[in-house]
Amino acid sequence: MSQNIAIQAEGLTKRFGDFTAVDGISFEVQKGEIFGFLGANGAGKTTAMRMLCGLSIPTGGKATVAGFDVYRQTEQIKRNIGYMSQKFSLYEDLTVKENIRFYAGIYGKSDAFIKEKTAFLLKELHMESEGSKLVKSLPLGWKQKLAFSVAIFHEPGIVFLDEPTGGVDPVTRREFWNMIYQAAANGITVFVTTHYMDEAEYCNRVSIMVDGRIDALDTPRELKRSLQAASMDEVFLKLARKATRNAD
Amino acid sequence: MRTLKFILEKEFRQIFRDPAILRVLFIMPLIQLMILPRAADYEVKNIKLSVVDRDHSDYARKLVSKITASGYFQLDHYTASYNEAIAEVEKDKADLVLEIPAAFEKNLVKEDEATLFMAVNAINGVKANLGAAYLRTIIQDFNSQVRTEWIQFPRFSPELNIAVTSSNWFNPSMNYRLFMVPGILVVLVTMVGAFLASLNIVKEKEIGTIEQINVTPIRNYHFILGKLIPFWVLGIIVLSLGMLLARFAYDVIPVGNLLTIYVFAAVYLLAVLGLGLLLSTYTANQQQGMLLSFFMMMVFILLGGLYTSIDSMPEWAQVVTRFNPVAYFVEVMRMVILKGSSLADISRQLLVVGAFAVFLNGWAILSYKKRA
Numbered sequence: 001m002s003q004n005i006a007i008q009a010e011g012l013t014k015r016f017g018d019f020t021a022v023d024g025i026s027f028e029v030q031k032g033e034i035f036g037f038l039g040a041n042g043a044g045k046t047t048a049m050r051m052l053c054g055l056s057i058p059t060g061g062k063a064t065v066a067g068f069d070v071y072r073q074t075e076q077i078k079r080n081i082g083y084m085s086q087k088f089s090l091y092e093d094l095t096v097k098e099n100i101r102f103y104a105g106i107y108g109k110s111d112a113f114i115k116e117k118t119a120f121l122l123k124e125l126h127m128e129s130e131g132s133k134l135v136k137s138l139p140l141g142w143k144q145k146l147a148f149s150v151a152i153f154h155e156p157g158i159v160f161l162d163e164p165t166g167g168v169d170p171v172t173r174r175e176f177w178n179m180i181y182q183a184a185a186n187g188i189t190v191f192v193t194t195h196y197m198d199e200a201e202y203c204n205r206v207s208i209m210v211d212g213r214i215d216a217l218d219t220p221r222e223l224k225r226s227l228q229a230a231s232m233d234e235v236f237l238k239l240a241r242k243a244t245r246n247a248d
Numbered sequence: 249m250r251t252l253k254f255i256l257e258k259e260f261r262q263i264f265r266d267p268a269i270l271r272v273l274f275i276m277p278l279i280q281l282m283i284l285p286r287a288a289d290y291e292v293k294n295i296k297l298s299v300v301d302r303d304h305s306d307y308a309r310k311l312v313s314k315i316t317a318s319g320y321f322q323l324d325h326y327t328a329s330y331n332e333a334i335a336e337v338e339k340d341k342a343d344l345v346l347e348i349p350a351a352f353e354k355n356l357v358k359e360d361e362a363t364l365f366m367a368v369n370a371i372n373g374v375k376a377n378l379g380a381a382y383l384r385t386i387i388q389d390f391n392s393q394v395r396t397e398w399i400q401f402p403r404f405s406p407e408l409n410i411a412v413t414s415s416n417w418f419n420p421s422m423n424y425r426l427f428m429v430p431g432i433l434v435v436l437v438t439m440v441g442a443f444l445a446s447l448n449i450v451k452e453k454e455i456g457t458i459e460q461i462n463v464t465p466i467r468n469y470h471f472i473l474g475k476l477i478p479f480w481v482l483g484i485i486v487l488s489l490g491m492l493l494a495r496f497a498y499d500v501i502p503v504g505n506l507l508t509i510y511v512f513a514a515v516y517l518l519a520v521l522g523l524g525l526l527l528s529t530y531t532a533n534q535q536q537g538m539l540l541s542f543f544m545m546m547v548f549i550l551l552g553g554l555y556t557s558i559d560s561m562p563e564w565a566q567v568v569t570r571f572n573p574v575a576y577f578v579e580v581m582r583m584v585i586l587k588g589s590s591l592a593d594i595s596r597q598l599l600v601v602g603a604f605a606v607f608l609n610g611w612a613i614l615s616y617k618k619r620a
Contacts, residue, residue: 085460087456090457091262098258101254102254
């Protein structure tokens with residue numbers, strides 16, 4: 001396996017009973033790449049992502065994440081990835097600093113590291129004066145930015161973002177994507193799902209899932225060209241319309 | 249170890265920041281212990297009596313005044329019609345109907361024998377039973393009074409009497425509170441242990457943070473220990489608060505060793521925490537958790553020997569109580585506090601509850617799936 005590959009999947013499959021949620025998907029994600037993982041609701045994105053994060057054991061196929069096997073080495077995978085779920089996942093009844101301390105601590109970071117990086121991070125986010133405030137008192141956009149920062153606080157090689165910008169205003173979304181770019185520039189591989197097609201344009205490469213399979217995988221520019229579409233929106237509609245499966 | 253430290257730090261912060269939990273921890277025990285032992289009482293007072301007097305004699309009146317003077321009965325209605333009296337029962341105004349037949353005095357004096365009729369409103373079983381028993385005792389008493397008054401020198405010796413004197417061991421004055429306080433304490437500790445812990449875990453499920461925890465290197469047992477330890481500590485704190493309160497508000501001073509109680513409580517808490525964990529793995533949100541907890545708690549309390557004696561339950565129910573951890577703790581508390589039992593005396597209970605702890609926690613850990 002090449003040293004430059006962060007995620008590799010080959011025929012990855014997940015079945016629940018006789019329903020095939022993910023149907024033999026294959027792809028590779030390069031290190032430092034921003035990889036967009038698109039698909040309509042119910043297309044199987046979240047299931048695929050859960051398998052890659054070690055939350056769900058695949059029914060078939062092969063996959064490695066950060067060089068670790070998704071069947072046998074889930075604990076190593078967890079140590080080397082960051083994850084930000086669809087649901088807001090910081091503790092609302094803890095302060096900003098306490099959340100950071102908790103998540104950094106469970107990844108085994110030292111007190112000195114936590115202290116130093118927390119100060120740096122709060123400055124970056126312009127949240128120095130919010131450090132001791134309860135997370136529930138923050139506006140949603142700030143929470144999402146904070147959740148992303150916490151997901152990469154322990155400096156993982158790969159970060160998985162599951163619809164990170166749902167419900168966030170356009171300005172904050174833009175700021176959020178600046179943070180993603182910065183993380184990628186620092187060598188973190190970003191694996192992101194989204195329903196916003198303008199965000200898809202920001203990705204280095206995009207895959208589009210339809211009915212559990214990857215129907216298209218290329219750079220946004222190539223996708224638009226091959227499907228003769230003016231925008232990613234159009235690309236998505238052309239592909240997703242073929243879906244026979246009902247959305248959840 | 250370091251991971252666990254961070255988890256515990258977080259759990260304690262959250263617990264002590266949640267006013268609801270603090271209220272449950274400190275105010276609920278206070279109120280329950282201050283009110284319940286004073287209110288929940290086996291003694292039945294204020295039984296409402298409806299008298300049907302067809303005799304209107306001197307003796308009938310004497311009997312009625314003796315009954316009302318006992319302090320247990322309240323004369324609700326005094327009438328000559330049985331139907332009227334029964335109507336009072338139907339309206340739930342009377343608990344007991346005592347019918348004094350027409351020739352009561354005459355029969356009593358002439359025939360040396362008279363009959364009375366008693367009708368009991370058995371909707372409230374305890375009240376009906378006890379009321380009838382009290383009334384019977386009073387009537388018997390009245391009977392012997394009449395005898396001594398009339399039969400000055402009996403022609404033949406009256407029926408043989410066996411007088412019974414009894415002494416109440418371990419609770420000489422039959423202090424009801426001494427009996428209830430330890431039991432109520434057990435219920436409190438159980439609520440904290442089993443249900444606060446399970447609701448806490450279900451809450452993480454509900455708000456989705458458990459998903460986040462599952463993608464971190466936190467191991468199964470880290471997470472579970474992180475939940476068990478704080479609530480174990482809280483359980484011990486509540487027990488200590490309760491013991492203090494029992495000491496100062498009710499003068500309940502354990503005859504036995506306090507350490508015996510704590511040793512048992514330590515193991516007991518592990519068992520009920522295991523149950524809490526188990527509940528949390530089978531519930532998806534706090535509502536389900538609450539309902540399930542409520543149901544379990546009812547069964548535990550009613551089949552726990554707290555209010556009703558296990559020995560007088562039907563056999564099948566007694567079998568059920570053998571699987572009820574609350575029953576063991578109630579028993580142990582009473583043994584140690586009232587009787588002064590030692591660790592050796594409670595070793596059987598300790599073993600059983602220890603086995604519960606191993607079984608429940610084992611099951612909980614197996615069913616707590618970190619991965620779907």
